[in-house]
Amino acid sequence: xxxxxxxxxxxxxxxxxxxxxxxxxxxxxxxxxxxxxxxxxxxxxxxxxxxxxxxxxxxxxxxxxxxxxxxxxxxxxxxxxxxxxxxxxxxxxxxxxxxxxxxxxxxxxxxxxxxxxxxxxxxxxxxxxxxxxxxxxxxxxxxxxxxxxxxxxxxxxxxxxxxxxxxxxxxxxxxxxx
Amino acid sequence: xxxxxxxxxxxxxxxxxxxxxxxxxxxxxxxxxxxxxxxxxxxxxxxxxxxxxxxxxxxxxxxxxxxxxxxxxxxxxxxxxxxxxxxxxxxxxxxxxxxxxxxxxxxxxxxxxxxxxxxxxxxxxxxxxxxxxxxxxxxxxxxxxxxxxx
Numbered sequence: 001x002x003x004x005x006x007x008x009x010x011x012x013x014x015x016x017x018x019x020x021x022x023x024x025x026x027x028x029x030x031x032x033x034x035x036x037x038x039x040x041x042x043x044x045x046x047x048x049x050x051x052x053x054x055x056x057x058x059x060x061x062x063x064x065x066x067x068x069x070x071x072x073x074x075x076x077x078x079x080x081x082x083x084x085x086x087x088x089x090x091x092x093x094x095x096x097x098x099x100x101x102x103x104x105x106x107x108x109x110x111x112x113x114x115x116x117x118x119x120x121x122x123x124x125x126x127x128x129x130x131x132x133x134x135x136x137x138x139x140x141x142x143x144x145x146x147x148x149x150x151x152x153x154x155x156x157x158x159x160x161x162x163x164x165x166x167x168x169x170x171x172x173x174x175x176x177x178x
Numbered sequence: 179x180x181x182x183x184x185x186x187x188x189x190x191x192x193x194x195x196x197x198x199x200x201x202x203x204x205x206x207x208x209x210x211x212x213x214x215x216x217x218x219x220x221x222x223x224x225x226x227x228x229x230x231x232x233x234x235x236x237x238x239x240x241x242x243x244x245x246x247x248x249x250x251x252x253x254x255x256x257x258x259x260x261x262x263x264x265x266x267x268x269x270x271x272x273x274x275x276x277x278x279x280x281x282x283x284x285x286x287x288x289x290x291x292x293x294x295x296x297x298x299x300x301x302x303x304x305x306x307x308x309x310x311x312x313x314x315x316x317x318x319x320x321x322x323x324x325x326x327x328x
Contacts, residue, residue: 037295044288045295060296072298104309111309129302144302156310158303 022091023073023143026084031077037070039148059158067148074142081132081141088112088130088143098128108135115152124150181214188220 026032042064075081092098092114101113109131116126127150131142187204190196196204207213208224 035294035298037291037298041288041291042295044284045292048285048288048292057292057296060292060299063299064292064295070295070298102306102309111305113306113309127302129305131305144298146299146302155299155303156307158299159307 022087023071023145026073026075026080026087026143029075029080031075031080033072033074035070035072037067039068042067059154063151063154063158066150067146069145069147071145072142073144074139076138076140078134078140084141084143085130085132092128098126109133118149122151122153124152126150127152127155184214184217188217 027034027036046061046065048061073084075084095116097116098114099117101115102111103113104111110133112130114126114128114130115124116128118124125147127146129142129144131139131144133140184204184207187196187200191201191204205224208217208221213221
């Protein structure tokens, strides 16, 4: 009996440990553009000499310091896009910690946002996005996963100045909560 | 010297409270040979002390050598510790000084990665916000329905 319990525990644990690696197989595929940035690179980034460019760079750096990983997979091939969708679905099913944040379907575009809870309401440990666009030419499917200590408010603030009405609402969310 | 005095001195001697002069008196008494019978046991003791004084060794200890040897051992032991400390301190200072500097090659790579990361974060932020845009529409809908059904 003990053996069975031990084996199931190990099987479950290893599943969550290797769950992110599910998408790594897309890295080697020809028509997939992938970008993966790890914590060590984020540490290097925080040591960059900031005297140059953007004043907003500081904002980004503050965010970046708390990140563990960023993984992005983009494909322009609809076959690969379908494959990605399948992998995403199975990933979402297998990981019970990811809960749906938002799902939008608009004009042939399907976007899903999933989050893994963080230390409090405003923080998430993983932000997962899957975008499907059958009409787009070069990004038929985009899978993006950010892990770390992510502040959702900060994420939305990054492009808040682009006058997207939604950002106003998001900024007010926690004000209304309080 | 009368017996009582000797006995007093002897008791004091056995307690360790006699002065050198008193000890000398005891010695003289026991050397003299006219020792009281109940004190004869002590005679050997004082005789031994007397002769022990005159003992001379044939071996002269080499003082200079014994001083040097512990010194080398001392040096080895604590010298190793000191050397270790110096090396450790040197390494920490070296690391501390270098930790905040990155080579220009790393700087260039880091900047490139930073740009890409900014792009990625912007992308997700934009998608996030434009999706939430639809929530704004729903809010408008709620507002208008509230007006109608008030």
